[in-house]
Amino acid sequence: MTTGVNLEFLKAKLQELQTGQRADPDFLSKFVKLEEGETSVRILPAAEGEENFFTETGLHRINRKNIHCPQYVENKPCPICFYIRKLWDSGSEENIALARKIKRRKRYYFNVIVREEKGPGGTVEKNVGPKVLSVGVKLFEKILSVFFDPDYGDLTDLESGWDFKIKMEIKDEYPNYDKSNPRPRPSKAGSKQEIEEWMKNLHDLKSLITLKSLEEIKEEMSIMLNEESADDFFDSKAKAAQAGVVEPQAAATAIGNDASDDDDSGDESESESINVDDTQKDFLTQLEKIKAGK
Numbered sequence: 001m002t003t004g005v006n007l008e009f010l011k012a013k014l015q016e017l018q019t020g021q022r023a024d025p026d027f028l029s030k031f032v033k034l035e036e037g038e039t040s041v042r043i044l045p046a047a048e049g050e051e052n053f054f055t056e057t058g059l060h061r062i063n064r065k066n067i068h069c070p071q072y073v074e075n076k077p078c079p080i081c082f083y084i085r086k087l088w089d090s091g092s093e094e095n096i097a098l099a100r101k102i103k104r105r106k107r108y109y110f111n112v113i114v115r116e117e118k119g120p121g122g123t124v125e126k127n128v129g130p131k132v133l134s135v136g137v138k139l140f141e142k143i144l145s146v147f148f149d150p151d152y153g154d155l156t157d158l159e160s161g162w163d164f165k166i167k168m169e170i171k172d173e174y175p176n177y178d179k180s181n182p183r184p185r186p187s188k189a190g191s192k193q194e195i196e197e198w199m200k201n202l203h204d205l206k207s208l209i210t211l212k213s214l215e216e217i218k219e220e221m222s223i224m225l226n227e228e229s230a231d232d233f234f235d236s237k238a239k240a241a242q243a244g245v246v247e248p249q250a251a252a253t254a255i256g257n258d259a260s261d262d263d264d265s266g267d268e269s270e271s272e273s274i275n276v277d278d279t280q281k282d283f284l285t286q287l288e289k290i291k292a293g294k
């Protein structure tokens with residue numbers, strides 16, 4: 001099929017009209033839904049003109065939403081990282097617990113073909129995609145290490161690469177992917193026509209990383225801290241202690257596919273999250289302006 005029509009998108013639009021809900025099903029349906037057990041995928045190579053076959057971001061999870069960290073993505077001031085540092089510096093146990101909960105976690109996105117997926121009505125669909133696979137640090141490391149394993153090589157090679165089996169187990173309420181590995185034998189990714197079609201329909205991975213404005217982030221933080229005004233929460237350590245709004249388990253499953261494979265053990269180091277640099281100092285000045293203007 002070479003019409004260039006994105007049926008998934010049209011289906012989502014139709015659903016939107018029928019349900020009257022301005023949800024974003026086309027966004028969520030882009031992502032691979034990882035479930036307990038095995039999901040076999042073929043990771044696709046980089047799109048033409050792209051350097052890498054994956055892209056990376058840093059996410060804060062607040063109010064059951066994923067918020068891309070402006071500092072990680074564009075080296076711009078991040079009010080959340082700034083706040084986390086405040087929480088951390090306070091030394092209070094509750095504040096540190098909150099800091100851990102909302103701190104930045106790295107995510108990596110790939111274009112993949114899902115070898116088997118349950119379709120509507122329980123049917124099994126084969127070779128679904130390209131879809132976006134979103135993984136945390138540990139699974140990312142596992143995928144990359146295949147490239148340097150003498151028994152393997154370029155996982156993404158369309159002619160002689162390897163399918164990758166993602167095995168999800170739930171350990172201590174968190175998903176664990178330690179048993180994931182490439183299939184033992186190399187294989188062609190698909191037929192010539194399939195490959196052509198897939199490579200034409202790769203998702204623009206970078207476009208998945210959209211930064212919220214400083215105001216929007218401030219608003220989310222304000223909601224998080226029990227609807228308190230964002231102006232005074234920086235001074236209020238006690239209030240932060242009350243703000244344990246999102247249970248870790250709920251957060252891990254709340255926002256659909258993108259979050260369902262949260263790899264909590266693959267956090268960034270705490271010291272990395274609390275570095276203060278010039279952008280943070282600039283942010284202080286900016287914050288003063290925001291306060292004054294309110």
Ligand SMILES: [Zn+2]
Pocket residue numbers: 060069070071072078079080081082104
């Ligand atoms: Zn941040």
